[in-house]
Amino acid sequence: MQKFDTLTGIAAPMPLINIDTDMIIPKQFLKTIKRSGLGVNLFDEMRYDDDRAEIPTFVLNQDAYREAQIIVAGDNFGCGSSREHAPWAIADFGITCVMAPSFADIFYNNCFKNGILPIALPQEQIDVLMKDAEKGANARMTVDLEAQTVTTSDGDVFNFEVDAFKKHCLMQGLDDIGLTMEKVKSIDAFEETVGAQRPWV
C-alpha cells in the first residue's frame, strides 16, 4: 500500500453535506473486477453531463483544482454503501487526503486500506479550511501525519486525531493481512476453544 507521511497540495472545496458513495462513484462503475482506473469516473454524475462533456461548474473541472490532492468537504462524507470503489476512485484521481467534520464509518476505514488519510475536524476548523481551499491553486495546504497537523496557506495550524494503529499502518504502508497473520496462533487457539463451546457455528 502507498505510504502517507506528509502532503502539500491543492485542496478542492466541496461544502455539500452527506456526499454519498453513489455520488463519489456511481454503480455503473462497480462492475469492474480491478481496483485501478476509476479516477476518470470519480464524482461521475456531478462531473459530466449526459453527453460526457465536463460540467464547468463542478470543482474538479476547474483549472485551479484539476491537480487537487485534498478534498475539504461537508459533514458525513462517504455515507452510503461499503463500496471500496469510492476510495479507489479518489486515490486513482490523485487525492490522498479528505477533510470533513465527520465521515461515514465504513468509508473512513476503507480509506486507510488505500493510502488515503481521512481527517475529521470540528465544523469551525473545516470552515477555515474551506475558505482556504476556495482560494484556488496558489493556496496549498500541508498535512503532516506524524505531527497530526494541517497547516493552511495562511499558516493556521490545526491538530487532528487519528487512531495510533491506523496511523502506523498508513505511515509504513503496511498490509494488515500480513500483520494479522502474525497472530495466527491466537486465532487457532480461539477456534479450538470456542469451537468446542459453540460447535454449531
Place this chain on the structure above:
Amino acid sequence: MSPKTLYDKIWDAHLAHEADDGTCLLYIDRHLVHEVTSPQAFEGLRMTGRTVRAPDKTIAVPDHNVPTTLDRADATTMTEDSRIQVAALDKNAKDFGIHYYPVSDVRQGIVHIVGPEQGWTLPGMTVVCGDSHTATHGAFGALAHGIGTSEVEHVLATQTLIQKKSKNMKVEITGKLALGVTAKDITMAVIGKTGTAGGTGYVIEYCGEAIRDLSMEGRMTVCNMAIEGGARAGLIAPDQKTYDYCMGRPHAPKGAQWEAALTWWKTLFSDDDAAWDEILVIKAEDIAPLVTWGTSPEDVLPITALVPAADSFTGGKVDAAQRALDYMGLTAGQRLADVEIDTVFIGSCTNGRIEDLRAAAEILKGKKVKDGIRAMIVPGSGLVRAQAEEEGLADIFKDAGFEWRLAGCSMCLAMNPDQLAPGERCAATSNRNFEGRQGRGGRTHLMSPGMAAAAAITGKLTDVREMM
C-alpha cells in the same frame, strides 16, 4: 461481573486477540459474499498465495448484477461486464470451495435474505459482508456489519477483522404501532430523528414493545437501515420469535446442538443496569406512515405533510435541502400526497421478504395499477417467490398489473437492467434515495410496501390508511 449490553456480550464472545493499544481481532462466524465487492479480494488472495481460512463459514450468492426478468437464463440479458463479474464469483466459489447459490438455484436471492432463510445467520454470531446492508442480520441478535473489499480479503484470509469497539446506543420504541404503520416506518422515523450521521460510531440496539411485537421479517427491516442512520450495526435481542424462525432451517443446529445453542442464546440480552452512551425513546403511536421527500434517508416526513422549504433547516442542510428539492423537482409547500409518480418498486433487502409481499397484496387485492405506471415486484429470494406463488400473492400482483420478477437487488441500486430514466419518479421500498441511486436523474421516494402498493393504484404518493 459488571453489567453488559448485548453488543458487549457478543463482542466479548468473539475477541480472538487484543493488542495493548486496544486494537482487537474479532472472530467472524459468517462471511457472506456477493459478486460486486469480492473479485478484487479473491484476486488479492491469488496474488499473495493465500487461501480462504474457513470456507465452511463463507457463503456466496450473486445478487446485485443479476437480471430479474424471466428470461435471465439467457446470458445475453446481462451486459458483458456484469456477466464477467458473475462468472468471476462462479469461479471463485468453486476454486476456493465456499458455499454457493448460483443464479440457477431456487435458493438464490439477495444475500441478506438468503443468509437468514438458510439458517446461516443465528443469534450471537458475528456476520460480515462486503455490503453495507449486512446490518439486516442484527435482527437475530447477531453483530453484523458491512465491510470494504480490503476487509473482505482480510476475513477470507484470517476469518477475523481488525476492530475497535463502538459505543452503545439504545433506541426504544414504546407502545403499539397504529394501523398502516410498519417496521419500515419505525426505521425511517429513527433516521429522521438521529440524522444520517447520528449513529456514526455506535452500535444501536432496538428494543421496546413495538420492536418485540414485530415479526422477524419486520425486525430485519428495522436493522437493515441502521446503516442509513450511520450506525456500525443494529441489534435486536433474540427471543422466542427468533428461535422459532431459526428452528429447522437447513444450516441451523439440530438435536443436542440446538439445545446447547438455545441455552447460550437465552443469555443474549442487555443487562438491566447496562451503561448506554446514548438513549433515544420514540413512542410508537407518534409514528405515521412515512415517505422521503429529498435525497438523503433523513429527509423523512409523514405522508400527510407538506414539502419543506430549504430555509426551514439550519447549517449545511439549507444548501443540501435546496439541492434536493431541485433534484427531486418539488416545491416547498406542495402536499406530499399530491406528488405524482411514474414507477413503483417493491423489493430489496429492506422489504423483499414474504411479509412485505403479503402487505402489498393486502392493498392490491382486486385493484389495478393506474394506467401508465410501471410497477414491479422483485422477491428477495427464489424461495420467497415460490412461497408467494403458493400463497396466491403472485396472482394478485399479476392481476393488478405488476411485473412479477425473479430474485435480486434489482432497482434498489440499478446495477442490473432495472433502472429509472432521468426525471422519472419512483415509489420504492428500498433503502436509499440518493441522487442517481436508481438511475441517473431518477427520483426516489422511500416508503413501506403497503404505501408503495397504494401509490401504484392512485399514481401518486398516497396515505395507505385510506385504503385499509
